[in-house]
Amino acid sequence: xxxxxxxxxxxxxxxxxxxxxxxxxxxxxxxxxxxxxxxxxxxxxxxxxxxxxxxxxxxxxxxxxxxxxxxxxxxxxxxxxxxxxxxxxxxxxxxxxxxxxxxxxxxxxxxxxxxxxxxxxxxxxxxxxxxxxxxxxxxxxxxxxxxxxxxxxxxxxxxxxxxxxxxxxxxxxxxxxxxxxxxxxxxxxxxxxxxxxxxxxxxxxxxxxxxxxxxxxxxxxxxxxxxxxxxxxxxxxxxxxxxxxxxxxxxxxxxxxxxxxxxxxxxxxxxxxxxxxxxxxxxxxxxxxxxxxxxxxxxxxxxxxxxxxxxxxxxxxxxxxxxxxxxxxxxxxxxxxxxxxxxxxxxxxxxxxxxxxxxxxxxxxxxxxxxxxxxxxxxxxxx
Amino acid sequence: xxxxxxxxxxxxxxxxxxxxxxxxxxxxxxxxxxxxxxxxxxxxxxxxxxxxxxxxxxxxxxxxxxxxxxxxxxxxxxxxxxxxxxxxxxxxxxxxxxxxxxxxxxxxxxxxxxxxxxxxxxxxxxxxxxxxxxxxxxxxxxxxxxxxxxxxxxxxxxxxxxxxxxxxxxxxxxxxxxxxxxxxxxxxxxxxxxxxxxxxxxxxxxxxxxxxxxxxx
Numbered sequence: 089x090x091x092x093x094x095x096x097x098x099x100x101x102x103x104x105x106x107x108x109x110x111x112x113x114x115x116x117x118x119x120x121x122x123x124x125x126x127x128x129x130x131x132x133x134x135x136x137x138x139x140x141x142x143x144x145x146x147x148x149x150x151x152x153x154x155x156x157x158x159x160x161x162x163x164x165x166x167x168x169x170x171x172x173x174x175x176x177x178x179x180x181x182x183x184x185x186x187x188x189x190x191x192x193x194x195x196x197x198x199x200x201x202x203x204x205x206x207x208x209x210x211x212x213x214x215x216x217x218x219x220x221x222x223x224x225x226x227x228x229x230x231x232x233x234x235x236x237x238x239x240x241x242x243x244x245x246x247x248x249x250x251x252x253x254x255x256x257x258x259x260x261x262x263x264x265x266x267x268x269x270x271x272x273x274x275x276x277x278x279x280x281x282x283x284x285x286x287x288x289x290x291x292x293x294x295x296x297x298x299x300x301x302x303x304x305x306x307x308x309x310x311x312x313x314x315x316x317x318x319x320x321x322x323x324x325x326x327x328x329x330x331x332x333x334x335x336x337x338x339x340x341x342x343x344x345x346x347x348x349x350x351x352x353x354x355x356x357x358x359x360x361x362x363x364x365x366x367x368x369x370x371x372x373x374x375x376x377x378x379x380x381x382x383x384x385x386x387x388x389x390x391x392x393x394x395x396x397x398x399x400x401x402x403x404x405x406x407x408x409x410x411x412x413x414x415x416x417x418x419x420x421x422x423x424x425x426x427x428x429x430x431x432x433x434x435x436x437x438x439x440x441x442x443x444x445x446x447x448x449x450x451x452x453x454x455x456x457x458x459x460x461x462x463x464x465x466x467x468x469x470x471x
Numbered sequence: 472x473x474x475x476x477x478x479x480x481x482x483x484x485x486x487x488x489x490x491x492x493x494x495x496x497x498x499x500x501x502x503x504x505x506x507x508x509x510x511x512x513x514x515x516x517x518x519x520x521x522x523x524x525x526x527x528x529x530x531x532x533x534x535x536x537x538x539x540x541x542x543x544x545x546x547x548x549x550x551x552x553x554x555x556x557x558x559x560x561x562x563x564x565x566x567x568x569x570x571x572x573x574x575x576x577x578x579x580x581x582x583x584x585x586x587x588x589x590x591x592x593x594x595x596x597x598x599x600x601x602x603x604x605x606x607x608x609x610x611x612x613x614x615x616x617x618x619x620x621x622x623x624x625x626x627x628x629x630x631x632x633x634x635x636x637x638x639x640x641x642x643x644x645x646x647x648x649x650x651x652x653x654x655x656x657x658x659x660x661x662x663x664x665x666x667x668x669x670x671x672x673x674x675x676x677x678x679x680x681x682x683x684x685x686x687x688x
Contacts, residue, residue: 090580094569101568377564380525382553382581384546463527465520468564 091391099395102367106399109363113403113448114410116356117440120349121411124436127345129419132426134337145311146325147171147292161267162191162202166288167321169207169276174318175294176210185295186210190279190288196250197240202233202271203250205279207289227275229258235269237261250274251282292322361451368392368455375459376467385460396452400445407444408437472662473499473522473631478531480517480685491517492528493685499664499678501630504657506674507666509682515666516635518682522664523556523633524548553582557624559649561636563616565608571595571619572604578626594622598652614645621652631662638667650674 638646
C-alpha cells in the first residue's frame with residue numbers, strides 16, 4: 089500500500105518526467121496502431137487497385153501439349169473461334185482488350201514461317217472507340233516479319249500468295265530479335281483458309297479482365313472456375329507480368345511499413361529508456377534512503393515497476409485511441425477505395441496493453457537493478 | 472553491543488587505493504553517547520555506515536548483539552537495520568514529494584509497523600514542528616528539515632541513533648536544538664553515535680573517539 093501511494097505521489101511530483109514518458113509511449117503506441125491500421129488499408133487498397141488493373145488471360149485449347157506450347161509459344165491444337173464471342177458476351181466479366189489468333193508453323197517459299205491469323209480486337213460494348221492494343225491486319229493484307237522479308241526480299245506493297253490466298257504486304261515489321269521476325273501476319277479468317285481450319289483459333293488473349301463475382305480464390309483459379317462451363321475446350325493461363333508487379337508491390341509496401349515501424353519503435357523506445365534511466369538516476373538518493381531505512385530491494389523494485397506499469401498502461405490506452413483516431417481521420421482520405429474497411433481493432437489494444445508496459449518496465453530495469461544492488465551508503469553519497 | 476574487529480574498507484579512487492578504514496577495532500556499549508571526530512575524509516562516515524550495515528567492509532567483522540552483520544543475507548541485514556537503527560544525515564535525505572508527516576511515517580513499514588500518523592505528529596510536536604506537519608519538505612528551513620529527519624529516525628524507537636554530521640548544514644541555534652534532542656534520546660536509554668568533523672561541537676557525550684587516516688587514535 090505504501091509503495092502504491094509513493095508511486096502516485098512521485099508521479100505528481102515529477103510530472104514532466106512522467107508526462108514525457110507517457111507521451112513517448114503514446115507516440116510509439118499511436119504510431120504502431122495507426123500504421124498497423126493504415127498498413128492493412130494500404131495492402132487492401134493495393135490489392136483492390138491491382139485487381140482493378142485486371143488479369144491478363146491467355147485461353148488456349150484444353151488438349152494443348154504444354155511442353156510444346158512453352159517451346160513454340162503457340163498451341164498445336166485448335167478450339168472454336170466462337171469462344172472469343174462467347175467470352176465477350178459473358179456477363180460478370182469485363183475486359184479492355186480481347187483478341188483471337190491462330191498460329192501455325194508452315195513452309196512457305198522454302199522458309200519456315202509462323203503464320204499468325206489475327207482477329208481484329210473485339211471491343212467491349214462500352215468502349216467502342218477505344219484504341220486497339222495490337223495492330224489490326226485488314227483482310228487481304230499481310231504484315232511480314234523483318235527476317236522473313238529480308239530472306240525473301242519482300243517489300244511493302246508487294247503481292248504475295250500463301251497457299252492460294254492472295255495478300256498485299258501492308259507493312260514490313262522492324263527487327264525484334266524474336267520469333268516475330270519470321271512471322272507472317274494476316275487476318276484470322278484468311279489464316280483459317282490457308283490452314284484449312286475454318287472457324288478455328290488456338291489462342292485468345294483477354295487483357296485487363298475483371299471478374300465482378302466476389303470470390304476469395306486467387307485470380308487464376310477464379311477465372312478458370314468461371315470460364316469452365318463457358319469455354320469447355322479452353323484452358324486458362326495467366327500472363328505473369330501483372331502478377332509479378334503485384335508481388336513486388338506488396339513486398340515493397342511490407343518493407344516500407346517494417347522500416348517505418350522499426351524506426352518508430354527505436355526512436356520512442358530510446359526516449360522511454362532514457363527517461364526511465366533519468367528517473368532512476370534522479371531517485372538514487374531516495375532508493376538509498378529507503379534501503380537505509382530497511383526496505384527490501386524487492387519492495388523498492390515494485391515501486392519502480394509499478395510506475396513503469398502505470399506509464400505503460402496509460403500510454404497504451406491513450407496511444408491506442410489516438411492512433412485509431414488518426415487512422416480513422418486520415419485513412420479514408422489516403423485510401424478511398426478501402427475507406428469503409430478502416431475500422432478500430434480492439435485486438436491491437438490487447439497487444440499494446442501487453443507490450444507497452446512490458447517495454448517501459450524493461451527499460452527501467454537496468455538502472456533500477458544497479459540501484460538496489462549497490463550499497464545504500466554509496467547511493468546516499470551520490471546526491 | 473556493536474563490535475568492530477579489524478574492520479577494513481578500501482576504495483579505489485582516481486589517485487589510487489584509499490584505506491578508509493584501516494583495521495578498526497571498536498566496541499560501543501548499549502546506552503553510550505559516542506562522538507567520533509576527525510577531519511574530512513578521515514573515514515568517520517565510512518565507519519558509521521559500515522556500523523549500520525549500509526556499506527560492506529573489505530575485511531574484518533562488524534557485529535551487533537553478537538550477530539555478524541555482513542555474514543547474514545542482505546534481506547536479514549535490512550531487517551536488522553530497520554529494527555536497530557535510526558539515521559540522521561547532514562543532507563537530511565527527506566523524500567521531496569511527501570509531506571512532513573509522510574516522511575516521518577516512512578520509517579514504520581520497513582520495520583513491519585503501521586504508518587502511525589498520530590505517533591508521527593506526537594514526535595513532530597515534541598520537536599517543535601506542530602505547525603509544519605502538512606508542509607512539503609521544500610517549504611522547510613534546514614533546521615526544520617533536520618528535525619523532521621530526527622523524528623523519522625526516532626519513529627521506530629530504535630535502540631541506536633546514527634547521526635552523520637547532523638549539524639553540518641545548520642546554524643548554531645538549530646545545531647544546539649538538534650544536539651539537545653540527541654541528548655534527550657540518550658538520557659532515555661538510547662545509544663547515540665555521532666560523527667562530526669567540527670572539534671568545537673559541544674555535546675554531552677560520554678565517549679569521544681578520534682579518527683585519522685582510517686584509524687581510531
